[in-house]
Structure formats: structure tokens, C-alpha cells
Amino acid sequence: MNKILCALLLMFTVPAAGQYRSKVWCADNGDGTYVNPVLNADYSDPDVVAVGDDYYLTSSSFNCVPGLPILHSRDLVNWELIGHALDRVWPDSLFSGAPAHGKGVWAPSIRYYKGEYLIYWGDPDQGVFMVKAKNPRGPWEPPVLVIRGKGIIDTTPLWDDDGRCYMVNGWANSRSRFASVITVREMNADGTRAISDPVIVFDGNGTENRTCEGPKFYKRDGWYWIWCPAGGVTSGFQLALRARSPYGPYEAKKVLAQGNTTVNGPHQGAWVHTKYGEDWFLHFQDKGAYGRVVHLQPVTWKDNWPVIGRVPRQGYCGEPYLSYRKPKSVSSQIVTPEETDAFDLPRLGLQWQWQSNYEPWFGMPTSLGFFRLFTFKGNDNFWFTPNLLLQKTPSDSFTATAKLKLISKENNQLGGLIMMGKDYTALVVKRVGEGFVLQQMTCKDADKGHAATVTLLADLPKTGQDDNDYQFAIHEEIYLRMRVDKGIVRFAFSRNGKQFTETGTPFTMREGKWIGAKIGFVAQEPQGNSNRGWLDIDRFDITNNL
Template identity: 40%
Template sequence: MVAEPTEEDHKFEWVEYNELRGNMYLEMQNWALDKFFEVYISDNGDGTFTNPVLYCDYSDPDAIRVGEDYYLVASSFTNTPGLPILHSKDLVNWNLINYCVKNVPEDVSSFRKPRHGEGVWAPSIRYHDGLFYVCFPMPDEGIYMTTASDPYGVWSEPVNIRPGAGWIDPCPFWDDDGKVYLVSGVAKSRIGYNSVLYVTELASDAMSVKGEPVKVFDGNQTGDRTTEGPKLYKRNGYYYIFAPAGGVKPGYQLVLRSRNIYGPYEKRIVLKQGSSDINGPHQGAWVDTPKGDNWFLHFQDVYAAGRIVHLQPMTFEDDWPVIGKKIEGECCGEPVRTYKKPLEVASYNEKETTNPGITDLYLRGWQWNANHEDSWITNENDDESITLYCNYDEKERYIPELPCILLKKWEAPEFEHTYKLDLSQLCKGDYVGVINLGMSYLAVVFEKKEDKIVASSISGRQEFTDGGILYNESETEICSDVPHHVYIKYEVKNIGMRKEKEIPVAPEEIVRYYMSYDGKDYNKVAEISAEAGRWVGVKQGVFALSHNEASNGRLIVAL
């Protein structure tokens, strides 16, 4: 049995927030509170770093250097706010500083329901003539551009510069003669073929298409299946297109090279797994340092935790890049695990965002499951807890279909996160809880029934088919009457490695829920084998809903 509370105390109190990220620790202030937590850090503190530099699902990363500052963007799919922007001074230590979009653009209402695997796909970030550009695709709607003079500020309303389904993975490029181009790929799921890259001329302001697309590479003809995620650069008179191929988990990194932007292009594999344990080094970004050293950021798909970010040294031989540690007798490299840091920088205070829609909560990595409304939440309580208002669930949908789930990516191979739930303001018909969301999902739910609060676990699985999403869901009661204050400890544990179809071994994690009434004595109440979502890693989160349209209930929670 869970330990009974010693008193009914409706005064909300913060709890210790502990988070384990690997074997390295860092004490820091969080939300201006004396809350200690332990985080995964790549920086070893001795002038070296250990990959990944970000153990977090920042899928499809692209990055640039502007002066002494580095900025990174990543896919956000259906989660909002979207298009996260991270900042670093040394390519190893990163801070989340802003988001480009509050909600998924175009017809905002169409993304009020989660459209898992859709929305904002692989973006690119560039800087030209005092302006930052982020270009991103929505596979059913087109290619968009948003700009800002300050990456910490408000970004412009996205413009659909190339309407139409199927165009993905865009990257703009400003040539020496002032012309602007766009390299992009295509999605087989939308137009029937893939592995083909195109270059298209843009208008001088990069806000519309000027020319017709020119096919510059066809991986179907070269044996490089699933060529995608292109990035366009220029060096020593050569145009370079960096593009991964071979599939997300087992693939490799290609580089194409030509003296003419429209080709013909030579190709070479410049990075593959080799003898390392870093599978499928996938798409990313070439950046340099102020002193001229070259580096490459890329992601690795580790299944449940998603697509984590690595940093590799990069050199040139005969004007061809070699990424990572060069493989003896070959022209390509393999990923390094530990290496000398690119730069040593003095400590600094991160600049604050001036985007009024991006609160500290979002800068801690929390996002909604779909397009959101500000009225769903208050995060300015006196004790700095948050209040979630119980949204009316008219159709009694399956939990993954709910937009008002506040979610956070995993940020470590193993960790625990404790929520304190204040259930005292729930109304009849309200139901709230903590969820582990992936293709398989598990939630511990508290429902107000008459004068009691009933705890149960809901487990299920999503199956994506041509006819829609199928659900297989079940519910098990945990306790028929719980008090107003409940602690839920969410724990992620690595239990070894498992064989997978695409790669020999992959991490295997289990998620366990523990419940307590006093924050001291916990009992396990549910568990599930972790399974990634649709092109995204597992997320943890919290939600508040109601079957009662007239409810004014709310959940107060310390995250």
C-alpha cells in the first residue's frame, strides 16, 4: 500500500527535482529556486567532450556560426511552440533560447489535434546581411521561411515560399554573385518517389521561388537509397551538398561536389559507423570556428530516446571533407566518442529571450502535443507551480489524440522526474494525469468521481495505417480513493541492449511509475517498455481534462 498522508495540507510545496543524465553531474539553479538536479553534460571539464553533446531528441539539426556564437535549430513536428533554437559558444554546451513559431502555421485549427509525424520537418538556419533565416518544410503544405534580426526575439510570420506537397528538407544558399538558391529533397509518402535532390533559384529576398527545380542528384540511380536532408555550402570554388543516405538508423553521410551549382556532382561517403558504436550518423551541419577549424554536427537515432546530437571533427583532403576519425585505407571517417573540445570559452550569462510568447516553462523544454492556447495554463503562481485548466473532452478521445498534454523530451539515458499533483480543485468528471507518450503509451490518471478521486493506469498502443490510427487501450484501477496531494515519480531505466531489424543492437529502456502520498515512501504502480513515437523520441508529460463541459476544475502541479 502507498503510505497514508500524515495531514491534509492544501498549501502547495515544491519538491526536489532529480534528474540523472549518464555519469556526470552539474548543480545549477532552476527557475530561480534552490532545486538541485543532476544533468547529463558532454563537457568533461578537462578540455575534452564526450558524444553526444545533446542527449535529447533534437531531430534533423542544422547550425550556423555568427561571429563567436553558434545557433542550432531542429524539427518539432506537431509540438508547440515549434522550431526550437539553441545557442552555444563552444559547440559542446548548448542552451535552449527561443522558438521560431508559437503554433504550427497555415490553417492553425488543423493542428489543434495532434497530427503525429506531420507538421514542422527538418529545418535549416542561415544568416545573411544582418538577418537570420529559418527555412522549414511541412510535407503536405509546402516550404516556409521565417526571419529575425535577433534570434532571441520575435520571428516573422512564416511565409510559404513554395506551396505544394512533397517538398522537404530545404536549405537556402546565397552565392558570391548575389543569387539565392534552395536545395531540397522530396518525400515518397507524398509524391511517390524519394532520394532525389533539387536546386531551385529563389528571388533576391529568398521569399519566393524564381526558377524551376533542377534535379542535381538521384540516389535511386547511384544505390544511395533515402538520400535526404541536403545542406548546401561553397569552398575553394566547389559547391558542396551534404546529404545523408541509406536510412536513418543504419545510414551514412554523403557529400556531393561540383564546380557548377547545377552539377554534375561527384559523390563520396565521408562518414559512416565503421567500428564505432554510433549507428547511422545522419543529417546535420558543417560549421567552422573563428580560427578556421571545421566541425560537423549530426544526429544518431537511439530508438526510444529519439535522435540525439553528436559533434565530429572535420578536415579536408584534396578538397573532400573527412568527418570523424579517418578509417585506415578509406576516404571516409567514423564517429568519435571522446575528443578535444573545439573551443575553450570563459563562462558567460545567457542572454534572455525577448519573445513574449516564450516563457521560462518553454525554455525548460516543455511543449504542447499540438497547437495550443495560452488559456490552458497559468505558470505564474506564487510558489511558481503551474496550473492546468481542465479542457472539455467532448469526444472522449484516446490520450495521444489530446492537444493539451504538456510534454518534455527525455534528456538523459536514465533519469527520474518527480511530479507533485494538487488534486484539491478538481470537479466531478475531471481527469488528470502523468503520461509516457510514444507509439506505446502509459498514463497514471486521477479522475474525480462524486466525492472521491480514483487512480488508474491507462496503457495503449498506436498503429498508423493508411486508413488512420488504430488504438488498443486498456485501463487498470490502482486505488479507489486517493488524497488531494499525490507524488508521481517517473523513472527511466536502461535494462540492456536489444536486437533490431535495422541495426544489430539498440538501447532498451523501461519506464516505471511510483506513487506516494508524502513524497518519501513510494510504491511502483505501473511500468511499460519504452517505444519511440512516430519519428520522435518518447516524451513525458502531464495533462488536465474533463468529461464535464461546465467544469471549472484545475490541476496544480510542480514539474
């Protein structure tokens, strides 16, 4: 009886914050120093706000739902995923059904103003949106369309000392057919609508500052600052622009570049001034299939210019540190975003996202110790499947092991593990007649609509069946494993969770549309005209490579 009561208590109690520490990546060395990246996962275009001893980070989420992740830290090194600010991406007509890859939430900014947290972002097809909350853990109010129009991205507000509000933004060439300019416009006092037309305040066309974008707006000691990247995502650098007026004219200097380091394209992020008088900069590095990971650099002021990272003997362009002392803080807690999931709570873990706006028939949490993912009618290309249950890759090298049961009511229903991107591979169990087969499904150029190549790996006798004939199903319990190292995926499977057999063909990971490759689960049925089957996911464990 005591064991039953303890199990029930664990099932319905949310774990205390700060209990999770990744087995595959932790930036805190435990000796007052840290290593970069501080977030070795795809939190692209990060922005951060400081409120006392607390820091809150959000990032691009594009079409992934829930969107606008909210992470909390007390020292800028240790981060915990505490929620999302966006339950659904607007409008439903675009983000329900087939996934709208690469659309939606681009490069948000988070600010704290008059007791409220506000997040602005540019949807390149719709315009500028804003959500707000009194508590960053939520609830967040429904999004408001602040400025309607195509091509407006990378938006940041600035409330001036006199209460006037200005907004800076970049432009998406794919929608507006021009780019490499930074514009500023005035907003009303509460930042809910524009009251002036945009003004170009910086032009990177025809210079090394091409593709200037991702601007963030600040004010310091009477100077207006726009920090923005230029030169391209993988090969670019960080600029700092300063002026005495929000409309300029702005002077510009390069303040961070790759230099002799391995940190390519270090740019686009957040300048943070702490309550301890320190200045720091969080930026991303594009790591290809692993996405855009987050680094932390100190900021040193030199002749009223911010030098980011290692200060050069001459000039103002710093280089990234791979390791450095931690920011001053009252916290000694070591915590990382969750990855492993026992599915013991009647809610979905915060690390999981769908490819499109969620519907209950995608899948549901249970109070029974597993998550149920329903088979979804689809074709032979998972790029168009909205109910893939996915999370970010947590490190360059890791092993993911899942304990699964496929409940199949009709022939050809399938489910299993997937590494999803423009190219993808999946290890799935599929019903064939009165038994199952194990197969690898690999698709090259999935984003172009290509069909997957299917390789039969093993025959699997069923491990169980329903006790009665009503909507009769047969069962397959199995452990599936994915080992990732240096961008290569290898599979294995087990009948008992102890002895694993390597199987399938190694696969080279590839990024998605503006996001890194993601790992997770697929459940599908090609016909889609029968009773749904489902994949009961009992555990998902992230460990060091085994």
C-alpha cells in the same frame, strides 16, 4: 518581510543564462574533452549557424508547439535553449484541435545573411516556409510561404558570391510519390520566392544512396558542396557532393558511417566552420524511443574531401568518435538545456511543448508558484489530446518526480504523469464519487486509435475541498514519480514526498510520429460538459535514478 521580498524577486526575475546543469546528462567532461551525444535529447535534423563566437542550432519540431527551438552555444558542446522561432504552426485549421502528428516543421536550416537570422523549412503538405529575426532570441517575424507545393522537404538556401540565391531540397515520397533525388532551383536575391524550376542534381535511386535527403548547401574555395544523408535513418551514412556549379555535375563520396562503433545511421546535420579555422559536423543518431540525439564530430580535409570523425588509413569515410577534444573557444561555461521546473515564473518554461497550437484553455502559467493545466474534453486515447504538456526525454536513464494537486469539480476528471508515444502509459489520479483513485492508463498503438487499458492501483481519500459551494471541488495532493532506464518506465507515488511506493506495471517506451517519446502531464475529463477541473503542477524534478 525579507523572505517575502526575496520570494517575489525570484518569482518575477528570469534566471541568468548559463545557470542550469543537468543532473542526468552533461557532455562536457570539464577537462577539455567531451562525450557524445552533446545533446542527449530529441533535437532531430539539427542545423547550426556560426556568427563570430556564437553558434545557434535549430531542429525539426513537426506538430509540437512552440516550434523551431533555438539553442545557443559558445563551443558546440554546451548548449542552452534560448527560445523558439515559431509560436504557432500554419495553418490553424490543421494544427489546432486534434494534433496533426508528424506534420508541420521538417528539417529546417538556419542561416545568417545581411544582419538577419533566417530559418527555412519544408512542410510536406504546404510548401517551403521562412522566418527571420535580427536577434536569434527573438522576436521572429511571422512565417512566409516561399514556395507552395507538396512533398518539398529539407530546404537550405545558399547565397553565392555574386548575390544570387539557390535552394537545395529533398522530396517526401509520402506526398510526391518519388524520392531519393536532390534538386536545386534559383531563388530571387532575398530568398523569398523561386525564380526557376527545380533541377535534379543527384539521383540515389537504384543505388546504395537510396533515400538521399536532408541536403545542406555550402560553398568553399570555389566549390559548391551538398552534404546529405543516404541509406536510411537507422542504417545510413553521410555523403559529400562537390561541383564547380550549383547545378553540378556533382561527384559524391561517403564521408561518415557507423563502422565498428555503436553510433547507427550517423548523418543529416550541419557543417560548421569556426572563426578559429576548425571544421566540425553536428549530426543525429536515431535512438528509437529516445528520438534523434545530436553528436559532434571533427572534420578533416583530405584531397579536398571532408572526412568526418576518425580518419581512416585509406579512403574518405570516417567513423564517429564517442569522445574527443572540445573545439577551440573562449568559453569555459558548462550549461545544458533546462529540464527541471519549479514553475516559479509567470511564463511557461522553454522546455515544454504542446501537441497542437496553444489555446489558453489548455493551461496557464501563474505568478503563484505553479502551472495550471485544465482538464480537456477527450476520449479514452490521449493521442488525440492537444493539451498534453510535454518535454523531451533528457537521457537514457533518469527519474522524474512531480508534486501535483488535482482540483476536481466533477466525477471522472483526472490528471497525472505521462510517457507519450505511439504507445503510452500514464499514472493518473481520477475522481470517483467523493474520493479519488490512482490508476495506470496504458495504450498500445495509440496512433491507430486504440483505447487505453486502465488498471486500478489504489484508493485515495481526498486531501482537501473548497471552502464554499460555488462550483464546488474536492482536492487531491500527491507526488507521482516515473523512473526510466534502458527504455523501461516504472511508476511510484507518495503522500508526503519522502516515502514512495512502487506501483503499476513496467512499460516499454515507444517513439512518437517522427519524434522520440516525450514526458509530461495530462489532465482530462471524458464528459467535457461540466466546469473544468485542473491540475496544479507545483514542481517537476529530473534527477538520477533513485
